[in-house]
Amino acid sequence: MKARSSLIVVTFIVLFLVFGSFVFSVSFRATILRVLFPATRELIYLRTGLPHMLGEHLSLVLLSSVLASLAGFSLGVFVTRSCGRDFLPLVRGLSNFAQTFPPVAILALAFPVLGFGFRPTVAALFAFGILPVLNNTIEGIESVDAGLIEAAQGQGMTPSQVLLQTELPLAARVIVAGIRTSVIINIGTATIGATIGAGGLGTVIIAGLVRNNTAFVFTGAVTAAGVALATDWLFSRLEQVFFNPQDGGRSGHDSTRHSS
Amino acid sequence: MVTDSGATVESWLVRKPVVFAVIIGATGVFLPLFTIREHRLDGGTGLSLLSASVPYSVFLTACLMVPVVISLVRMPARVRAGFLAGIGSVLIVLPWLLAATIGSSVLVERELGLGRVAPAGGFWFLILSGIILFSEFSRAAQGWTGTLLVVAISLCLFVMFWLGLLEDIAFIREYRVREERFFSELIAHLRIAAMAVGSAVLVGVPAGIASYRYPVVRKPVFSVVSGLQTIPSLALFGLMIAPLAFLSQRYPFLRQLGIRGIGNAPAIIALFLYSLLPILRNTYTSLSVMDPAVIEAGKGMGMTQKQLLFMLEIPVALPIILSGIRVASVQTVGNTTVAALIGAGGLGNFVFQGLGQAAPDLIVMGVIPIVVLAIVIDRVFGFFIGRAIPGVRTVE
Numbered sequence: 299m300k301a302r303s304s305l306i307v308v309t310f311i312v313l314f315l316v317f318g319s320f321v322f323s324v325s326f327r328a329t330i331l332r333v334l335f336p337a338t339r340e341l342i343y344l345r346t347g348l349p350h351m352l353g354e355h356l357s358l359v360l361l362s363s364v365l366a367s368l369a370g371f372s373l374g375v376f377v378t379r380s381c382g383r384d385f386l387p388l389v390r391g392l393s394n395f396a397q398t399f400p401p402v403a404i405l406a407l408a409f410p411v412l413g414f415g416f417r418p419t420v421a422a423l424f425a426f427g428i429l430p431v432l433n434n435t436i437e438g439i440e441s442v443d444a445g446l447i448e449a450a451q452g453q454g455m456t457p458s459q460v461l462l463q464t465e466l467p468l469a470a471r472v473i474v475a476g477i478r479t480s481v482i483i484n485i486g487t488a489t490i491g492a493t494i495g496a497g498g499l500g501t502v503i504i505a506g507l508v509r510n511n512t513a514f515v516f517t518g519a520v521t522a523a524g525v526a527l528a529t530d531w532l533f534s535r536l537e538q539v540f541f542n543p544q545d546g547g548r549s550g551h552d553s554t555r556h557s558s
Numbered sequence: 559m560v561t562d563s564g565a566t567v568e569s570w571l572v573r574k575p576v577v578f579a580v581i582i583g584a585t586g587v588f589l590p591l592f593t594i595r596e597h598r599l600d601g602g603t604g605l606s607l608l609s610a611s612v613p614y615s616v617f618l619t620a621c622l623m624v625p626v627v628i629s630l631v632r633m634p635a636r637v638r639a640g641f642l643a644g645i646g647s648v649l650i651v652l653p654w655l656l657a658a659t660i661g662s663s664v665l666v667e668r669e670l671g672l673g674r675v676a677p678a679g680g681f682w683f684l685i686l687s688g689i690i691l692f693s694e695f696s697r698a699a700q701g702w703t704g705t706l707l708v709v710a711i712s713l714c715l716f717v718m719f720w721l722g723l724l725e726d727i728a729f730i731r732e733y734r735v736r737e738e739r740f741f742s743e744l745i746a747h748l749r750i751a752a753m754a755v756g757s758a759v760l761v762g763v764p765a766g767i768a769s770y771r772y773p774v775v776r777k778p779v780f781s782v783v784s785g786l787q788t789i790p791s792l793a794l795f796g797l798m799i800a801p802l803a804f805l806s807q808r809y810p811f812l813r814q815l816g817i818r819g820i821g822n823a824p825a826i827i828a829l830f831l832y833s834l835l836p837i838l839r840n841t842y843t844s845l846s847v848m849d850p851a852v853i854e855a856g857k858g859m860g861m862t863q864k865q866l867l868f869m870l871e872i873p874v875a876l877p878i879i880l881s882g883i884r885v886a887s888v889q890t891v892g893n894t895t896v897a898a899l900i901g902a903g904g905l906g907n908f909v910f911q912g913l914g915q916a917a918p919d920l921i922v923m924g925v926i927p928i929v930v931l932a933i934v935i936d937r938v939f940g941f942f943i944g945r946a947i948p949g950v951r952t953v954e
Binding site: 482485 | 693797891900913921936
């Protein structure tokens with residue numbers, strides 16, 4: 299068992315090093331691409347460096363996901379308080395309804411409303427990213443046993459203490475799963491953001507598609523896939539460490555529905 | 559429901575969402591209802607309902623006051639719900655007619671024969687307030703009334719479109735120019751999505767049953783399939799290109815089948831891989847949540863393993879599996895849009911063409927049918943899942 303787990307660790311380290319070298323070392327990338335695409339002359343996309351595109355991609359996702367998580371979480375908490383409870387059916391209904399919208403549709407509509415570039419893309423990612431966090435916050439808080447809340451109130455806790463000490467700790471796992479879904483969707487949608495001029499890893503994929511250069515497409519696709527898989531893995535570790543050491547870290551992770 | 563202050567006020571009606579909807583609707587009267595564009599790439603000038611037509615502004619404001627007023631008058635709850643539904647429907651339908659007719663007259667007035675009317679913020683705000691009022695009504699209404707009204711509203715919009723009342727609306731213009739191509743792309747879109755989901759059902763359901771029967775395969779199958787789901791769609795499409803191009807170069811018979819690096823083949827394969835997870839997971843879940851007592855009863859009756867599977871397990875599992883197919887279908891209809899970037903057909907062609915030409919109306923024209931498709935598919939599955947739940951016949 300022990301030998302196997304250290305083998306997994308070694309594999310991960312190797313994968314990480316290979317991925318890092320692929321992104322940051324141009325000569326390493328050129329070597330790999332030359333083996334895979336012997337017929338292609340232009341292997342390296344020169345207009346923008348891969349690390350720069352990766353940086354753009356991560357800042358798109360980070361900015362939009364942090365804002366979306368904050369907004370979705372606050373709205374979710376608001377509609378489960380007594381002052382906002384009137385809005386609960388409406389928010390739940392609209393949010394479920396809006397989740398049938400494809401993320402790429404929201405992204406495409408950002409252009410007519412806000413124009414081209416980085417900021418419209420962040421706005422679109424933000425708008426769609428709210429939904430999984432919101433849904434899971436509501437679901438997590440609503441699934442807390444009413445008896446526990448009454449017990450907390452019976453002990454003389456104020457409403458904010460009930461929220462902070464009883465409801466949120468019990469709902470945390472589901473809420474984090476919502477954030478995970480939201481981040482993974484945003485990493486995917488940000489790739490398409492290149493079509494509205496947001497930069498990011500989609501840039502080199504689109505350039506490859508336009509110029510019929512498979513090496514470019516491969517470069518962007520592998521990097522984007524690596525970022526998504528690494529992020530998902532990080533979240534699963536996080537869930538494992540904080541919530542349930544026995545569990546594989548997968549349960550409670552509601553589908554990455556509509557990953558785009 | 560009776561409040562402390564008296565029996566006349568019913569609390570669901572003076573609920574905050576109704577007030578919220580009224581505020582949004584009132585804002586919509588002041589915001590630009592539409593923009594007038596001289597040509598398809600023109601930024602255009604906005605015109606609010608208030609500045610375009612005072613009588614209609616007064617009429618819509620009066621409509622918006624109705625939900626507030628009726629909450630202060632004593633009347634049966636059914637009548638109130640009716641009022642709410644009526645006002646909601648008016649707010650959803652009327653903006654289309656107003657934008658089209660007022661917009662057309664402005665075009666004539668300014669002598670802009672090739673100009674167009676693009677719906678703007680006020681238009682969408684009015685419709686949003688209508689949707690909120692409508693969903694507040696649906697909560698109070700029983701059974702089929704809500705569905706019937708949705709059908710009536712859609713029919714109303716379609717008739718307006720059919721009679722040619724909406725011709726000056728910008729994205730309808732874009733549609734008219736490419737009517738024939740629209741239908742061929744729509745069919746291509748549906749065909750790609752259907753082939754992907756169909757093959758995912760053929761593979762995912764047996765794989766789910768296998769993971770349930772043989773716990774050894776569960777973990778590897780699930781981690782591979784959920785890993786695939788994590789990869790960005792554009793990246794997965796991109797990763798399909800190189801191997802498929804290689805294979806089609808190597809084996810001519812594949813090329814004859816139309817399999818190349820770009821086009822429909824990589825799109826369908828990638829979308830198929832995407833659809834696997836919801837179907838696989840729900841199949842597995844449906845089998846694992848089954849009540850062991852039911853299985854025992856079946857065994858007690860002398861059913862064979864095969865009979866158990868086909869006569870007990872599958873009928874009980876069907877609604878859960880169907881919801882997996884529902885998620886996969888809605889998701890695939892959306893992701894098929896992205897497939898246009900690798901040369902597959904479908905409605906995504908309009909969207910990305912619109913982005914390429916910086917033509918907002920073309921984008922909207924492409925996005926609307928995609929969203930409508932996703933919603934319709936979601937609702938149709940919802941209906942059948944409601945039917946498939948044993949013993950339950952009226953599930954929303």
